[in-house]
Amino acid sequence: MNFQQFVHEFFSSDPLSHNFVSWCATGLAMLVSLDTVIRLWTERHRLLKEDLNDEDRAFAWRLVVFTVLPLLTWIDWRATDVAAQLSGGYLSAVSYGFIWYQALIEGLSHATTPEQAALVYVAGEAAQIAFALLLVPALFLRPHPFFASFLGYTIAFTLGFNLIVDPILSLAGFGLPRWAEIVRIGMTHPGSIDTLVACQAGMTGLYLFFISSSAVRLWFSDLTRPEIAEHLKNCLKDSKVHLLKSSLADADQPPSSTVTLKLGILYLRAGLNRQAGKLLKEMGKLFPGSLSTTFLAAMLAFQDRNYKEARLAFVKSADFAHVDGELKASLLAAAACSAFAQGDTEGALDLCQRALEFEDACLTARLVKVDAYLAKGKKEQAAQEIMVAMHLGLDFDLKDKVPVDADQVFDLICKVEEKTENTALMGQIEQLEATLEKSGRPNKLS
Structure with missing residues (x-):
């Protein structure tokens, strides 16, 4: 298997094409996640440290990737399923692999407008963004430095992945076909996704502004250091x-x-x-x-x-x-x-x-x-x-x-x-x- 074929099969938007490689990635992710949870107990002294070093912050990032990412994947799946059912449709050919899932949205009723269909595709992303925003008020309570780091990294990772990484992968033909399908709806029904795209662009701009703001970085540093x-x-x-x-x-x-x-x-x-x-x-x-x-x-x-x-x-x-x-x-x-x-x-x-x-x-x-x-x-x-x-x-x-x-x-x-x-x-x-x-x-x- 050449590298191009490997990448295509690993990120393919076709749920039937996920083969041995994808399930190996699932198994590896589950093992690392289990090891991370075990380390969370054996290295629990990190949770109470007032002065975090680079290893402590790296461990907080590891918690985000191998414990929060599986949760985000499940939220994405369930939110999309609920949105499809509310629009008279359902998910078929579902493949769930702990840190990824693939499915086809079928059976949407004829009464579903293009705008509603686009919202079904973006429901998983919206649920994850809402999850991240609900964590923001907790930072204003000035939690312990390690928990502040964990919360901050979770918020930044969730918003960055959904607002920037996921749309790019989707439009490039990798990952979930969420935005590829939304663009297809927009091309078939001009003007139907303008509001959605404007909201996505606006939130992305706000995210980049806050993530690069000196005042925000200094405030977060005050919480974690x-x-x-x-x-x-x-x-x-x-x-x-x-x-x-x-x-x-x-x-x-x-x-x-x-x-x-x-x-x-x-x-x-x-x-x-x-x-x-x-x-x-x-x-x-x-x-x-x-x-x-x-x-x-x-x-x-x-x-x-x-x-x-x-x-x-x-x-x-x-x-x-x-x-x-x-x-x-x-x-x-x-x-x-x-x-x-x-x-x-x-x-x-x-x-x-x-x-x-x-x-x-x-x-x-x-x-x-x-x-x-x-x-x-x-x-x-x-x-x-x-x-x-x-x-x-x-x-x-x-x-x-x-x-x-x-x-x-x-x-x-x-x-x-x-x-x-x-x-x-x-x-x-x-x-x-x-x-x-x-x-x-x-x-x-x-």
Whole structure:
């Protein structure tokens, strides 16, 4: 079976063509769903955590896909069946596969208008959208961070799938033929689906507006990452106060590079990568080529899984003047993380070795070496690295420290930036003294 045939059979709109492949997908989905439910019990400590990490949020997404999606499929099926019966029809040749279903709508009465027939086809989608919208008020009750994440992901997934993904698949000839049939009705009876299409387009536009809104993202971050969101709000207030003072003093002075970097790091920790990207563009204009700008670019690239770009940016950050010791080791270790994620095991080992030359107790570099050795099948060297780390008394907790401990690195960057500014200022003073000396004026500026 070639790939094109596989895709056609897997997504075919003909319920009779679903064969072994589709039922294998059903069996696999049921096994993963069962495993997810078991993990929900065995890893129930996640439900009570105040500070969620990436693994916790990934597990929330897994719950949505493998527990909510089957429920949405059932809602779609039953809503379509009820709508068909209310219009004098019924579903025939029904195939239900846990995460998919196929059926034919037949027997609609002759009294059914084209508009009513189109509503029958869209009934399942409407029921799912209503289900998602009913969950929105629960977010305003400020549930626990994990439940807020689960509810938010469920709402976003349900609306996005029904408003964007499902129509595209349907019109492309895959999945349910819902929108293909609606378009056929519209072509047969011009003007009969105009209102329905307008509603679909309007809801899609609203969904895209809210899902990309900075205010909505910050509000959701406040629900799922309350501690970080509070720090972010304070940092935003500090930036506004600085701009206000500058305007009152008739001075067009932007916040320092480190203040802006702190805001960018908080954006990333709050999951607001888009806002961090916008801030990075501003930093590129205000502080081109600075250590703060380069480091934020590296962090953003790593968060976006652009590991090649992240690696280059981390190495570039480590090569800045006055970057040495613990900071240089941390940046090189972050580059090693990027290289390992990129699949370059040898490059990761080389960068780890460089990092350890500047800080022998760099935990990230030690553990990346362990992973790299294990990937190469060198278990003895991996065990030796673990023993060295234990001998150094390192804490093996890397929570929120991959690729770097952002708070620690930020403090070190502040010192480097201050030293760089002082060096630049001293250079300007020396240049001015030399100018005054040539002009015969007193040349000591103190």
